[in-house]
Amino acid sequence: MVSVTIRKRPLEDAVITQRKFFKKTARGKVIKVIRERYLRDDVACGIEGCRECALPSGSTLPMNGSLDHASFPNGHFILPDTNVFLGQMDLMESPLLKSPIILLQTVLEEVRHRSLPFYNRLKALVKSDDKRSWVFYNEFRSETAVVREENETPNDRNDRGIRRGTGWYNLHLAATRPFADGSSNTPHPNVVMLTDDVANRQKAQKDNIHSLSVRQYVEGLPNSAQLLDLLSAEGSENIEPTLASGRAALYPDYLPTATLAAGVKAGQLHQGHFNANQYNYLEGSVQVEGFDKPILLVGRENMNRSVNGDIVVVEVFSKDQWKAPAEEVIDQEVATRNDDVEDSDEEGEAREVSTHEQNILQQEETARIQSERQPTGRVVGIIKRNWRAYVCHIDSTSLTSSNATSLAQQTVFATPVSRLLPRIRIRTRQAPTLIGQKILVTIDKWDNTSRYPEGHFVRALGKVESKEAEQESLLLEFDVPYRPFGKAILDCLPTEGDKWIVPPKSDISPEWRDREDLRDLLICSIDPPGCQDIDDALHARPLANGNIEAGVHIADVSHFVHSNNPMDDEAAARGTTVYLVDKRIDMLPSLLGTNLCSLRPHVERLAFSVIWELTPAAEIVNVRFTKSVIASKSAFTYEEAQIRNDDVHQQDELTQSIRLLNTLAKQLRDARMRAGALNLASPEVKIQLDSPESSDPIDVEQKEMRETNSLVEEFMLLANISVAKKIEETYPQTSVLRRHLPPPKTNFEKLQDILRKRRGMTLDVSSSGALAASLDKCNDPNEPAFNTLVRIMATRCMLSAEYFCSGSVSRETFAHYGLASPIYTHFTSPIRRYADVLVHRQLSAAISHMPLHPSLHSKTHVERVLIVVNRRHRMAQMAGRASVEFYVGLALKARAEKAQKAGVGQVTEDAFVIRTFRNGLGVFVSKLGIEGLVMFKRDVQFDAEEYTVTVPASATNAKDVKISVFDQVTVNIEVEKDKNTQRGKVKMTLIHPIDSRAL
Amino acid sequence: MSSRIEILNDGGFRSDGRLPSELRSLAFDLSPQAGADGSAMVSHGLTQVLVSVFGPREAKSRAQTMHNRAALNVEVSVAPFSTSDRRRRGRGDKRVQEIVAMIKSTFEPVVQTALYPRSQIDIFVHVLQQDGGVLQASINATTLALTAAGVPLLDLVCAITAGVHSTSPDSPLLDLTTLEENDCPSVTVAVMPRSGKLTLVSLETRVHVDVFKGILEVVGEAGKVLSLEMKRAVLARTKMLKDAMGAGLRTAEFAEDAGGDE
Numbered sequence A: 001m002v003s004v005t006i007r008k009r010p011l012e013d014a015v016i017t018q019r020k021f022f023k024k025t026a027r028g029k030v031i032k033v034i035r036e037r038y039l040r041d042d043v044a045c046g047i048e049g050c051r052e053c054a055l056p057s058g059s060t061l062p063m064n065g066s067l068d069h070a071s072f073p074n075g076h077f078i079l080p081d082t083n084v085f086l087g088q089m090d091l092m093e094s095p096l097l098k099s100p101i102i103l104l105q106t107v108l109e110e111v112r113h114r115s116l117p118f119y120n121r122l123k124a125l126v127k128s129d130d131k132r133s134w135v136f137y138n139e140f141r142s143e144t145a146v147v148r149e150e151n152e153t154p155n156d157r158n159d160r161g162i163r164r165g166t167g168w169y170n171l172h173l174a175a176t177r178p179f180a181d182g183s184s185n186t187p188h189p190n191v192v193m194l195t196d197d198v199a200n201r202q203k204a205q206k207d208n209i210h211s212l213s214v215r216q217y218v219e220g221l222p223n224s225a226q227l228l229d230l231l232s233a234e235g236s237e238n239i240e241p242t243l244a245s246g247r248a249a250l251y252p253d254y255l256p257t258a259t260l261a262a263g264v265k266a267g268q269l270h271q272g273h274f275n276a277n278q279y280n281y282l283e284g285s286v287q288v289e290g291f292d293k294p295i296l297l298v299g300r301e302n303m304n305r306s307v308n309g310d311i312v313v314v315e316v317f318s319k320d321q322w323k324a325p326a327e328e329v330i331d332q333e334v335a336t337r338n339d340d341v342e343d344s345d346e347e348g349e350a351r352e353v354s355t356h357e358q359n360i361l362q363q364e365e366t367a368r369i370q371s372e373r374q375p376t377g378r379v380v381g382i383i384k385r386n387w388r389a390y391v392c393h394i395d396s397t398s399l400t401s402s403n404a405t406s407l408a409q410q411t412v413f414a415t416p417v418s419r420l421l422p423r424i425r426i427r428t429r430q431a432p433t434l435i436g437q438k439i440l441v442t443i444d445k446w447d448n449t450s451r452y453p454e455g456h457f458v459r460a461l462g463k464v465e466s467k468e469a470e471q472e473s474l475l476l477e478f479d480v481p482y483r484p485f486g487k488a489i490l491d492c493l494p495t496e497g498d499k500w501i502v503p504p505k506s507d508i509s510p511e512w513r514d515r516e517d518l519r520d521l522l523i524c525s526i527d528p529p530g531c532q533d534i535d536d537a538l539h540a541r542p543l544a545n546g547n548i549e550a551g552v553h554i555a556d557v558s559h560f561v562h563s564n565n566p567m568d569d570e571a572a573a574r575g576t577t578v579y580l581v582d583k584r585i586d587m588l589p590s591l592l593g594t595n596l597c598s599l600r601p602h603v604e605r606l607a608f609s610v611i612w613e614l615t616p617a618a619e620i621v622n623v624r625f626t627k628s629v630i631a632s633k634s635a636f637t638y639e640e641a642q643i644r645n646d647d648v649h650q651q652d653e654l655t656q657s658i659r660l661l662n663t664l665a666k667q668l669r670d671a672r673m674r675a676g677a678l679n680l681a682s683p684e685v686k687i688q689l690d691s692p693e694s695s696d697p698i699d700v701e702q703k704e705m706r707e708t709n710s711l712v713e714e715f716m717l718l719a720n721i722s723v724a725k726k727i728e729e730t731y732p733q734t735s736v737l738r739r740h741l742p743p744p745k746t747n748f749e750k751l752q753d754i755l756r757k758r759r760g761m762t763l764d765v766s767s768s769g770a771l772a773a774s775l776d777k778c779n780d781p782n783e784p785a786f787n788t789l790v791r792i793m794a795t796r797c798m799l800s801a802e803y804f805c806s807g808s809v810s811r812e813t814f815a816h817y818g819l820a821s822p823i824y825t826h827f828t829s830p831i832r833r834y835a836d837v838l839v840h841r842q843l844s845a846a847i848s849h850m851p852l853h854p855s856l857h858s859k860t861h862v863e864r865v866l867i868v869v870n871r872r873h874r875m876a877q878m879a880g881r882a883s884v885e886f887y888v889g890l891a892l893k894a895r896a897e898k899a900q901k902a903g904v905g906q907v908t909e910d911a912f913v914i915r916t917f918r919n920g921l922g923v924f925v926s927k928l929g930i931e932g933l934v935m936f937k938r939d940v941q942f943d944a945e946e947y948t949v950t951v952p953a954s955a956t957n958a959k960d961v962k963i964s965v966f967d968q969v970t971v972n973i974e975v976e977k978d979k980n981t982q983r984g985k986v987k988m989t990l991i992h993p994i995d996s997r998a999l
Numbered sequence B: 001m002s003s004r005i006e007i008l009n010d011g012g013f014r015s016d017g018r019l020p021s022e023l024r025s026l027a028f029d030l031s032p033q034a035g036a037d038g039s040a041m042v043s044h045g046l047t048q049v050l051v052s053v054f055g056p057r058e059a060k061s062r063a064q065t066m067h068n069r070a071a072l073n074v075e076v077s078v079a080p081f082s083t084s085d086r087r088r089r090g091r092g093d094k095r096v097q098e099i100v101a102m103i104k105s106t107f108e109p110v111v112q113t114a115l116y117p118r119s120q121i122d123i124f125v126h127v128l129q130q131d132g133g134v135l136q137a138s139i140n141a142t143t144l145a146l147t148a149a150g151v152p153l154l155d156l157v158c159a160i161t162a163g164v165h166s167t168s169p170d171s172p173l174l175d176l177t178t179l180e181e182n183d184c185p186s187v188t189v190a191v192m193p194r195s196g197k198l199t200l201v202s203l204e205t206r207v208h209v210d211v212f213k214g215i216l217e218v219v220g221e222a223g224k225v226l227s228l229e230m231k232r233a234v235l236a237r238t239k240m241l242k243d244a245m246g247a248g249l250r251t252a253e254f255a256e257d258a259g260g261d262e
């Protein structure tokens, strides 16, 4: 029983405990807010063995702090201020920094106020098992709470609070250290305030508080050489004015924030995300509201230091200055090869680079087609930077000293793996050892006097092309959380571990409460070979009335994962399981994912079942939802199930139920297609691995689609739709649904134009049904792969599907365009998708099996979770694709080596031209599912209107050769390493109709 | 993100520094208001309510007269400066009417109205400042004002607001501030500590029955703490009167109840 007490506030405390302030509401009304706070004496210091404070077990600070620092022989703790976390988070997060950290509530709240991403990182740091840290709620302790004084800025008030907190800790340590013998002069550890604010340090000194700058502090640590590299490039406010002013500005200044806001509000300026062009580093675009086409940004100055993903404000030029996209491939590495990393130290060289770029732009200018002109403008300000850590390679030519033993500080270029990013200048002492490695680098700032952004080295990931480094860099690049599950998370698992079983059926067993016993049903699962996390299983049987009962049984994950415990929080943060070719990064601990929740054959498992009565024509008579206990009779692969289905000699009940399911699925599919569902395509290939251990790719094959794939898919769709209806009915405000908005018609313009001009085909995009029908007609009898190619290209014109909260959008926008369903959700994969877990909870509450957690009644909470899940989902897809691409590269290399040994020479593949540039072709190799670029070094004629490149007779010594979009060509594929960065890339050259190696 | 303030942080503290089961600082002041037969000023934290009771007196209008018992007449006024938005709430305001109805239904079974046939008891509630728990403060102040007016009650009615926050469904938060009320499903419960009976349960939002059980337990405890405070306040007031006039009618009774804790 909790004890209820009254927090009494002494009257004279009113000044310090009450706060009055004025707040502006969203509607612009000013309101008065009064709040009070209660000061207490029982806020704990967190230091192990403290005599005065009551402490929780575990997760405390070591008694003497850390003894590692040269200046603090009696031990120390660090107490960083807000800016240290905002500016030096990489250092604070690094496992190399082992000092115990005291985090003041003031600091925590200020970080939260200033930046949510940093706040989340900070919270993760506090929770992480390998850091010793303690949050001290200084604002609630009577000795450490401060009140803002008149004429004091909030900043100064917080700084004072941080100093007061540090001072208190030192007094507290001194007061609690004299031990039993009463000697008060026992040496005790120090608490050191870390701040890069000089004024704050001076004030601290006056109050006799230990304080150091981050650099000063790190220099006294034994592993300072490694740690110093992690320091951010100093912010412009700290830099000596002499350093910056000597340089000429290379970029225009940004407009003041207030001007930007006013401009956007007045409609003179426009806000949007900056998208870099992956083919041309001198071009970017910003999609803004009010324009059909994105705003084109041409040249470095107009892009004005925007980095892919930043939210920027653009000014659109008057119409006569609008331009067309260049349709040219310009590679940053090639174009700026001679750029000096020491930047504009020598004015001459810098000018040379810009003149070179000017030339490129001018050449392009003449080639731009005037009819394709689109709104053009320049970036005048940044609303929000979306900088993160980037995977890079060191450019070896930028090193001044490559002596491997040299520990001298050098400035070098780090080239990001992503083509969408500029090179980053970093200062490091480890440059020679970093060559040939993948490294993680963050951008710290981009001053207008610097051509490139400046950043710092975070850590090395390993040798280029080593599986570990490639794998980790991929996970980092797509922001996939991949750390092993911590103890707090694993503590949420059933205590029986893998010995957990469904308890014997009884009235008192909580597992059996309101659960149907479906153990006798002939249920089976059908999955890809080697599937360990079996989410779903199915059954079907004829009913006496001539109808058919069909059931989909989904792993009952919400029975094991309860709302709001550490495991649930982690799953929500991960959002989805990520599948790479050689690795799976689970959303849930594997005890659940691959064992207790996995619907393995021949064991009893808890399930959530959707059971329909269907007519033989697959029309739903009724549907019910129930928690159940099932025992799957078999786990088939798609192939095994297909063979059983097709083998007329097999007449056992299980096979017959597969056939029954199959006939129903075919009709469901037909009905869906009639309703206008799209049959979309994405390049799906499968990597054939040698053995699970070596993970050397043997070859790439295209995924085979069988009837049974479609069988499972149809029933999953049906289950998802039925569940979506049910939860939306019960929780109209907060149900978790999934939708696919219809694509804007303009997205298809280019594809329609190409199809019309090159093939005389039309694409009707008036509805999903019309699109489906016209896609069916895009056939080339000679090239069966052509239809798939058009489908892939059409898919790229569409928007991506997304999760949403039903109360947050208007009802008319619920529909799923691709599936042609008015309502949809995800219910069938709760082991690997978090949205499904939420849907399970909502359905469970809708059938009154379990109360709904209050958070799922809250629209804002659901919205918040879904933003994360949507993002993770996107990232996971991209990571999976990138992983396939990497393995395709490895497979190609292996193939080339084999070919060389056999004396065959080269690897060639058939490809379709999908894009034409002034100086090259974009091609798609459907057999490998990859895209590539074929570049021409010599001039070719480019007809942008007709999507045709003509190689003149003069170059071939024969007649003119025309190559257009949709032409089939043969390419030679090689994997070559960039000499400077060791970055591997696929290089394609044309073999047929002409050999482009000479061009 | 709706609010950047955490209702309950990882250290287990609420946004004002309290633990979940801690009540705000409270003050019960029974000094008389001019003309009233009994009055009480109650504050829970920054919420402040003044209740004046007139009667029992002869029923004014025939329509309201009940031949077998006294009629309870409740009026609530909300000072315009009491809330942050300074919205004027007239008598017809929905929220005000709700409070009126709830105070009435809370006290009708508690006040021994049968002792005063054909009369009326007027209860005027003035909400002076609001920071959550207005209903709770109004009920507590009414209890005290009725007691001060010498109206016999079956028991002291103690009201308390409790909420559940999504991060801690197992430890209900007691005595919510406005900030907390906006973010948690909450319940106001009025208990009669002596019998443990509830005379009011008011749900602002849907709360699941399992969660509700936990809330009731804590609220019961809070009721005991509150009633002790009330008895002390009444005792102090009576003692003062006794000292001043040399006599006290109900002193003995309350001294008995509150004595154990002294």
Ligand SMILES: [Zn+2]
Pocket: A044, A045, A046, A047, A050, A051, A052, A053, A172, A176
């Ligand atoms: Zn302590």
